Amino acid sequence: MKRLNFLFFALPLLLVVNVICAQSLVLSQRTASQTAIVIADNSTQPTSKAAKELQKYIKKTLSIDVPITNNGNAKNQIIIGQGDYIKSMAPEVNTSKLGTDGYTILTKGTKLIIAGGSGKGPLFGVYTLLEKYFGCRMYTADVMKIPKRSSLTIPAVNLTEIPTLILRDVFYLGAMDSSYSDWHKLIHARSTNSSLFGIFAHTGFQIMPPKQYFNTHPEYYSLVKGKRQPLQLDPTNKDVYNILLGWLNAKIKNQPQYNYWSVSVEDNGSYCECDKCLPVINNTKTPGGPTIALANNLAQNFPNENISALAYSYTRNPPQNMKLAPNLNIMYCPQPKNYVSSYQGDDYAEMHNQFDGWQKLTKNIFVWDYVIDYSALESIHPNLLILKPNLQYFVNKGIKGYFAEGNIFPDGEFAELRAYLLSKLTWDPNLDDNAVIDDFLQGFYGDAAPSLKRYIQLTSSQLTGNNKLTESMINNYDDLFDAAMNSVKNQPVYLKRVQKERIPLQYSAVQAYxxxxxxxxxxxxxxxxxYNNFNTHLEGFLTSVKQCGIKRLVHNENNLPLYQFYSDWKNKMSTLKSKSLMKK
Structure with a gap:
């Protein structure tokens, strides 16, 4: 996003115009009868929802009822709207520059104006007002901070925010909730609440399922090791092209609300080696050349839409000798080396070259980032402090969208904090991530926050690169969790949340021993x-998961019953002990 103040000093990430005005607005029991939320009688759904949300939280914070009306007779007016309506109420606001999701919040005499872009701008503006001036927070869909007060002064302000990223998708279970998504201004690739994509991710077999086509038309599918196999589509087959073209044409006509349509490889490393694909591979210097060429040719048929292709696995390298259509969207998928190293380091020189190569071909690039290690979801994952610099690396290079693939399962280390931090960063990659972390820790864990922050700092600094978890580290981390749990021992809600965060340490300690x-x-x-420490952490792990109500855990993307982890670990250690005793 780009950030500017009223002197229009430019920073590269978020457009923010902040102008100081002359008068503030006071909300209280005394002024309630003179205050109204004003919207147009033909308001859009985002504007109507924005008005209702503001009305609801004014009631919760100030215990006053502020009506929603279509007339402007009240002395104190909170005007919410878009387009022509805002032009009539506040001509100085240029809503056409707010795009889809941007907004302006400004005071004008005794009026507070929240002007939004053509999409959810008004709603996003209200949520910023609630956070910035009411002090409200939505830590999760079920955990909120709503300060109670007798009066509230909204200072004189003229604030405009316009996001750079059109796709702001945080793939965590909690972030899928529609109220959470709206509060944090997320726009998902595919969800029931907001979607950019008509079809997303590994889509070839969604459009042309092998069950439907392979038996009668094996030539539609990849030739691998001399045999037609339903591993990928054959991207040079003319019938495949025509079927995809017909499918897209029908869907785009019937679902005009979507602007992006993915035509992408399946989730494996196999690619077609047929006589027509091999020359394209040789010419483009990458096995992904035929697949990118297919998506590129399809894109030219839909100049007003974006046809998207994954740069993933064997399509990750940019093709040579190919000119890309401007509406071919590339969804670039970096390959983390250890999930705890910054993308800005020399370890990622290969990724830097790949991405720079794509940038030479197009500016229409999204990033699909992996912010968690799916092979060990339950273990310590000390990358919280590199989420911001990793996102900034790509934003500074001009990406237009960001999909953070996190943990869609209801567990994992600091899952709620990760979703919260990433949601804030996708709106404003320039924000103070430490301040966001501190705010969340205090609001979600209470007095345990300082110990947990120290734990995050230590794991982030000690478990880098190939550094392994040592017994000394385990002891230090245990001390911090003992202190954290002791600080909230009489607050069962906080205590359970802290205990849940201890599970990754216990899991990792058992594995380390x-x-x-x-x-x-x-x-x-x-x-x-x-040996005693192993048993202590094993039994502690069992106690924690039971008290937290966790019955299944995820390992290597497999959702396994709890007893399987516990019994496997116990049996492995017992077998090792028996072998050691037999030698004696």
Whole structure:
């Protein structure tokens, strides 16, 4: 996003115009009868919802009833709207520059005006007002901070915010909630609340399922190792092109609300090696060349739509000798090396070259980022402090959208905090991430916040690169969680939340002790304390997951019953101990 103040000093991430005005607005019991929320009688759904949301939270914070009306007779007016209506009420606001999701909040005499772009701008403006001036927070869809007060002064302000990212998708379970998505100004690729895409992700088989076509037309599918196999579509087959073209044509006509349509590879590393694909691969210097060429040719048939292709797996490298249509959207998928290193480092030189190559071909680029390791969702994952610089790396290069693939399961380390932080960052990648983390920790964990913040700082600094979890680290981290749990021992809601965050430490500690015992069983079992520590963390893990109501956990993308983790770990250590004793 770009950020400007009233002197129009430009920063590269968020457009913010902040102008100081002369008069403030006071909301209280004394002024309630003189105050109204004013909208047009033909208001759009986002404007109507914005008015109702503001009315609801004024009631919750100030215990006053402010009516929603279509006339402007009240002395104090909160005017919410879009387009021509705002032009008539506040001619100085140029709503055409607000795009879809941007907004302006300004005071004008005894009026507070919230002007929005053509989409959800008015609603997003109201939520900014509630956070910035009412002090409200939505930490999760079920956990909010709503300060109670007798009066509220909204200072003189003229604030305009316009996001740079059109796609702001945080793929966490909690972020899928429609109220949470709207509050945090998320625009998802595909959801029931807001969608940019008519079809998304690995889509070839969604359009042409092998069950429907493969038996009668194996030539529609990839030739791999000399055999037609339903692993990918054959991107050079003319019938495949025509079927995709017909499908897109029908869907685009029937679903004009979507602007992006993905035609992308399946989630595997196989690609077609037929006689027609191989020359394209040779010419473009990448196995992904035929697939990108297919999407590129389809895009030219729909100049007013965006046809999207994943730069993923074997399509990650940009093709040579190909001119891309401006409406071909590239969804670039970086490949994290260890999930805890910054993209800005030299370790990612290959990624830098790939992305720079795509930028030479097009400016129409989204990023599909992996912000969690799916092979170990329950373990410590110390990347909270690199989420901002990683996103900034791509935003500074001009991407137009960001999809953060996180944890869609109801567990994982600091899942609620990650969703919250990423949601804030996708709207404003320039914000103070430490301040956001501190605010969340205090609001969600109470007095346990300082210990948890120290834990985040230590894991982020110590478990970098290939550094392994040591016994000394485990002991230090345990001390921090002991302190955190002790600080909220008489507050059961906070205590349960802290206990849940301890599970990744217990999980990782058990795994670390098992790894150590596997490498040198004799030395491990000669140290009674290590074996006792293993059992302490194993039983602590079992206690924590039971008290937190967790019955299943995810490992290597498999949702497994809790007893399987516990019994497997116990049996592995028992087997190692028996082998060690037999040697003696």
């Amino acid at each position: 098992l790894d150590e015992a596997s490498k040198d069983p004799d030395q491990f079992f000669n140290n009674t304390q290590k």
